Amino acid sequence: MLSKKALSINPSPTMAIDSKAKEMKSQGLDVIGFGAGEPDFDTPEHIREAAIKAINEGHTRYTPAAGTPELKEAVAAKLKRENDLSYEPNQIVISNGAKHSLSNIFTALLNPGDEVMIPVPYWVTYPELVSLNDGTPVAIETAEENGFKATLENLGKATNNKTKALVLNSPCNPTGQIYGEEELRRIADFCSDNDIYIISDEIYEHLIYGDHRQTSTASFSEKARELTIIVNGVSKSYAMTGWRIGYTASTPEIAKVMSSIQSHTASNPNTIAQKAAVAALNGPQQCVEEMRIAFDKRRKYMYEQVTAIPHLHALEPQGTFYMFVSVKEAIGKTYNGTKLSSSDNFASLLLENRKVAVVPGTGFGAPDYIRLSFATSMDNIEEGLKRINSFVEDLQ
Numbered sequence: 001m002l003s004k005k006a007l008s009i010n011p012s013p014t015m016a017i018d019s020k021a022k023e024m025k026s027q028g029l030d031v032i033g034f035g036a037g038e039p040d041f042d043t044p045e046h047i048r049e050a051a052i053k054a055i056n057e058g059h060t061r062y063t064p065a066a067g068t069p070e071l072k073e074a075v076a077a078k079l080k081r082e083n084d085l086s087y088e089p090n091q092i093v094i095s096n097g098a099k100h101s102l103s104n105i106f107t108a109l110l111n112p113g114d115e116v117m118i119p120v121p122y123w124v125t126y127p128e129l130v131s132l133n134d135g136t137p138v139a140i141e142t143a144e145e146n147g148f149k150a151t152l153e154n155l156g157k158a159t160n161n162k163t164k165a166l167v168l169n170s171p172c173n174p175t176g177q178i179y180g181e182e183e184l185r186r187i188a189d190f191c192s193d194n195d196i197y198i199i200s201d202e203i204y205e206h207l208i209y210g211d212h213r214q215t216s217t218a219s220f221s222e223k224a225r226e227l228t229i230i231v232n233g234v235s236k237s238y239a240m241t242g243w244r245i246g247y248t249a250s251t252p253e254i255a256k257v258m259s260s261i262q263s264h265t266a267s268n269p270n271t272i273a274q275k276a277a278v279a280a281l282n283g284p285q286q287c288v289e290e291m292r293i294a295f296d297k298r299r300k301y302m303y304e305q306v307t308a309i310p311h312l313h314a315l316e317p318q319g320t321f322y323m324f325v326s327v328k329e330a331i332g333k334t335y336n337g338t339k340l341s342s343s344d345n346f347a348s349l350l351l352e353n354r355k356v357a358v359v360p361g362t363g364f365g366a367p368d369y370i371r372l373s374f375a376t377s378m379d380n381i382e383e384g385l386k387r388i389n390s391f392v393e394d395l396q
């Protein structure tokens, strides 16, 4: 009998639909994928060059487990420059991607039975990582009318003496929505009053559109800063998903515990990728803005088109490269005699009949929605949305 805990973990559903679409593509089928959870751009050249240089200069050995002093300093400088937050290098831990950072955080914080509040819809990994670390994920209901954001009322109802942490992800995957500064301040005050850690996943902070701004709860007060653990990384901002570099900023005490955990579970993150991440953080930032502008064009186009499709509606994405689309009105209708019972079979019928891959909301805790990624070319978006439109028009 294998570990009961391990057997209770579901494989990532976002990766599942992506691999099914890739498999159909490899069979020569003309599949349009809206499942991508990563930028479709290449890593910028000066970052790639830094990695090649690192290899040729012999940076191929172990580094300290929590990352090189050089990269920790680059992260601290970034937090100062972009977020006006002062952290010392001993408060930074570099890991194998932000996902790994999150895993370290839950291992460092949770005792058996500790509760972690997670606003719904949530990134699929949060509840699974909490469970893997013997914690209890507690879903916090939100309303679309309120931008899918947690309210003090719902946080208050869920809080008890086992509540250890709250996960905030702004800009949010999958909803594309951003918490405003005042909303965040109230949440930070609430968490400070109740000694609740705030795990602030800021991985999409550079992908923000229009007048929206990203703020970190760490900036509000000394107490809020002690309770906030910032999670970030280079994957989404610099098109570096495959390089696997993420980081945290926290109190020195939490950072020390996470370093010890990592020293036994993973040792240091890839030495060459750390050099590349230094080049990303310290180098020219123009590439980030260029990618953001490209995403913004696609975002506007997608929002315009999707809102014109019958039975579908969505909030305009404020950040990320996702649009979270309600299919509630389509559920209950039939396609060719098959009844649509949830976004799961909406997605599978769409893939089978129109060769368009979308991610059903079930894995995000929101079964009436699908997630469309605009991290794909304008041509794909155009063609894919035409197909979705014709699929929806065939519903009876």
Ligand SMILES: *Cc1c(COP(=O)(O)O)cnc(C)c1O
Pocket (backbone or CB within 6 Å): 037, 096, 097, 098, 099, 100, 123, 169, 173, 201, 203, 232, 233, 234, 235, 236, 241, 244, 245, 246
């Ligand atoms: C992509 C993503 C991450 C993880 O990124 P890494 O590649 O592991 O650095 C973390 N949080 C959210 C919400 C994401 O979408």
